[in-house]
Amino acid sequence: MRRERGRRAKRKVCTFCVEKIEHVDYKEAARLRRFITERGKILPRRISGNCAHHQRQLTTAIKRARIMALLPFTIE
Template identity: 80%
Template structure:
Protein backbone atom coordinates (compact mmCIF):
# COMPACT_ATOMS: atom_id res chain seq x y z
CA UNK A 1 0.00 0.00 0.00
CA UNK A 2 1.35 3.35 -1.03
CA UNK A 3 0.59 6.35 1.13
CA UNK A 4 -0.98 9.33 -0.62
CA UNK A 5 1.09 12.46 -0.38
CA UNK A 6 -0.36 15.94 -0.61
CA UNK A 7 1.15 18.54 -2.86
CA UNK A 8 3.54 20.93 -1.17
CA UNK A 9 2.79 24.61 -1.56
CA UNK A 10 5.38 26.67 -3.43
CA UNK A 11 8.12 28.11 -1.20
CA UNK A 12 7.63 31.83 -0.71
CA UNK A 13 10.62 34.09 -1.28
CA UNK A 14 11.52 37.13 0.79
CA UNK A 15 10.47 40.28 -1.06
CA UNK A 16 13.21 42.28 0.64
CA UNK A 17 15.95 39.84 -0.40
CA UNK A 18 14.68 39.87 -4.00
CA UNK A 19 14.91 43.68 -4.09
CA UNK A 20 18.30 43.53 -2.28
CA UNK A 21 17.11 45.76 0.58
CA UNK A 22 19.81 46.22 3.24
CA UNK A 23 17.58 47.84 5.87
CA UNK A 24 13.78 47.97 6.07
CA UNK A 25 12.85 51.65 6.44
CA UNK A 26 9.83 52.70 8.51
CA UNK A 27 9.20 55.65 6.18
CA UNK A 28 8.17 53.31 3.33
CA UNK A 29 4.61 52.97 4.65
CA UNK A 30 3.21 51.77 1.32
CA UNK A 31 5.61 48.81 1.30
CA UNK A 32 4.96 47.98 4.97
CA UNK A 33 1.19 48.11 4.46
CA UNK A 34 1.45 44.85 2.47
CA UNK A 35 2.61 43.05 5.61
CA UNK A 36 -0.27 43.99 7.91
CA UNK A 37 -3.80 42.57 7.81
CA UNK A 38 -6.90 44.65 7.27
CA UNK A 39 -7.39 44.46 11.06
CA UNK A 40 -3.93 45.97 11.60
CA UNK A 41 -2.03 42.85 12.72
CA UNK A 42 1.50 42.08 11.52
CA UNK A 43 1.61 39.02 9.25
CA UNK A 44 3.73 36.11 10.55
CA UNK A 45 6.79 34.94 8.69
CA UNK A 46 5.24 31.73 7.36
CA UNK A 47 2.50 33.75 5.65
CA UNK A 48 4.51 36.79 4.52
CA UNK A 49 7.37 34.63 3.21
CA UNK A 50 10.10 36.87 4.62
CA UNK A 51 13.42 35.57 5.85
CA UNK A 52 14.06 35.80 9.61
CA UNK A 53 16.38 38.82 9.33
CA UNK A 54 13.98 40.91 7.28
CA UNK A 55 10.94 39.79 9.32
CA UNK A 56 12.57 41.18 12.48
CA UNK A 57 13.48 44.45 10.74
CA UNK A 58 9.99 44.70 9.24
CA UNK A 59 8.31 44.22 12.63
CA UNK A 60 10.39 47.01 14.18
CA UNK A 61 9.74 49.25 11.15
CA UNK A 62 5.96 48.72 11.38
CA UNK A 63 5.99 49.54 15.10
CA UNK A 64 8.01 52.72 14.45
CA UNK A 65 5.70 53.72 11.60
CA UNK A 66 2.72 53.29 13.92
CA UNK A 67 4.31 55.54 16.54
CA UNK A 68 5.04 58.16 13.87
CA UNK A 69 1.37 57.92 12.71
CA UNK A 70 2.33 56.62 9.25
CA UNK A 71 0.42 53.37 9.84
CA UNK A 72 -2.67 52.77 11.98
CA UNK A 73 -2.61 50.65 15.15
CA UNK A 74 -6.08 49.28 14.43
CA UNK A 75 -8.59 49.68 11.66
CA UNK A 76 -12.24 50.02 12.62
Protein backbone atom coordinates (compact mmCIF):
# COMPACT_ATOMS: atom_id res chain seq x y z
CA MET A 1 0.00 0.00 0.00
CA ARG A 2 2.80 2.40 0.86
CA ARG A 3 4.64 1.59 -2.34
CA GLU A 4 1.67 2.62 -4.50
CA ARG A 5 1.35 6.01 -2.84
CA GLY A 6 5.00 6.94 -3.38
CA ARG A 7 5.02 5.80 -6.98
CA ARG A 8 5.58 8.46 -9.63
CA ALA A 9 3.87 8.58 -13.00
CA LYS A 10 5.92 7.85 -16.10
CA ARG A 11 7.52 11.02 -17.49
CA LYS A 12 5.94 12.18 -20.75
CA VAL A 13 8.24 12.79 -23.69
CA CYS A 14 8.03 15.63 -26.18
CA THR A 15 6.39 14.35 -29.37
CA PHE A 16 8.25 16.91 -31.48
CA CYS A 17 11.65 15.81 -30.12
CA VAL A 18 10.80 12.15 -30.72
CA GLU A 19 9.80 12.84 -34.33
CA LYS A 20 12.86 15.15 -34.72
CA ILE A 21 10.75 18.16 -35.76
CA GLU A 22 12.85 21.31 -35.39
CA HIS A 23 10.13 23.88 -36.03
CA VAL A 24 6.38 23.59 -35.40
CA ASP A 25 4.47 24.72 -38.49
CA TYR A 26 1.16 26.55 -38.20
CA LYS A 27 -0.09 25.02 -41.48
CA GLU A 28 -0.23 21.50 -39.99
CA ALA A 29 -3.68 21.95 -38.44
CA ALA A 30 -4.20 18.23 -37.82
CA ARG A 31 -1.06 18.04 -35.67
CA LEU A 32 -1.90 21.24 -33.78
CA ARG A 33 -5.46 20.03 -33.08
CA ARG A 34 -4.06 17.32 -30.77
CA PHE A 35 -2.77 20.03 -28.44
CA ILE A 36 -6.01 21.97 -27.93
CA THR A 37 -8.96 20.92 -25.77
CA GLU A 38 -12.50 20.38 -27.02
CA ARG A 39 -13.24 23.91 -25.78
CA GLY A 40 -10.40 25.33 -27.91
CA LYS A 41 -7.86 25.99 -25.13
CA ILE A 42 -4.16 25.22 -25.55
CA LEU A 43 -3.03 22.27 -23.43
CA PRO A 44 -0.38 23.16 -20.84
CA ARG A 45 3.08 21.66 -20.97
CA ARG A 46 2.59 19.38 -17.97
CA ILE A 47 -0.36 17.69 -19.69
CA SER A 48 0.91 17.63 -23.28
CA GLY A 49 4.41 16.50 -22.26
CA ASN A 50 6.21 18.88 -24.61
CA CYS A 51 9.59 20.38 -23.80
CA ALA A 52 9.69 24.14 -23.09
CA HIS A 53 11.23 24.97 -26.47
CA HIS A 54 8.57 23.17 -28.50
CA GLN A 55 5.72 24.30 -26.23
CA ARG A 56 6.58 27.94 -26.97
CA GLN A 57 6.68 27.19 -30.71
CA LEU A 58 3.41 25.26 -30.45
CA THR A 59 1.64 28.16 -28.73
CA THR A 60 2.77 30.60 -31.42
CA ALA A 61 1.77 28.16 -34.19
CA ILE A 62 -1.71 27.62 -32.73
CA LYS A 63 -2.25 31.37 -32.42
CA ARG A 64 -1.14 31.90 -36.04
CA ALA A 65 -3.37 29.06 -37.25
CA ARG A 66 -6.32 30.66 -35.45
CA ILE A 67 -5.69 34.01 -37.16
CA MET A 68 -5.43 32.26 -40.56
CA ALA A 69 -8.74 30.46 -39.77
CA LEU A 70 -7.16 27.00 -39.82
CA LEU A 71 -8.16 26.42 -36.18
CA PRO A 72 -11.14 27.83 -34.28
CA PHE A 73 -10.77 30.30 -31.41
CA THR A 74 -13.67 28.69 -29.53
CA ILE A 75 -15.87 25.69 -30.16
CA GLU A 76 -19.58 25.98 -29.48
